[in-house]
Amino acid sequence: MTKLVALRAPKWQGHAACRNADREVDWIDAEPRSKAAAACKEICRLCPVRLTCAITALTRDESYGVWGGMDQADREALRHADAQIAA
Structure with missing residues (x-):
């Protein structure tokens, strides 16, 4: 039997500043x-x-968009810095 599961956004997203942002912002x-x-x-x-x-x-490991004030390039730079520290 197939069970349907409702997908919900995490609770924190309800408090995000972007939830009421202009829909033109991509x-x-x-x-x-x-x-x-x-x-x-x-x-x-x-x-x-x-x-x-x-x-x-x-x-x-989001590849697209702006999350938490970081775009893809910012996240990649942070991952690179983390890898350099770990090496």
Whole structure:
């Protein structure tokens, strides 16, 4: 028998500054270092769940978009720095 499971966003997302942001802001397709990414980061700047969002993106190895005030290039730089420390 197939069991249906309701998918829910994590509770922290309900407190995110982006939940009420302008729908024109493109969080997923914002190219690193672009004006769109800068607009997203500005919204993230004072977000109460910014750290949780950033940790979620790093844990999931998110490749696209702005998460916790970091775009793809920022996350890759952080991963690279972490790898250099670990080496």
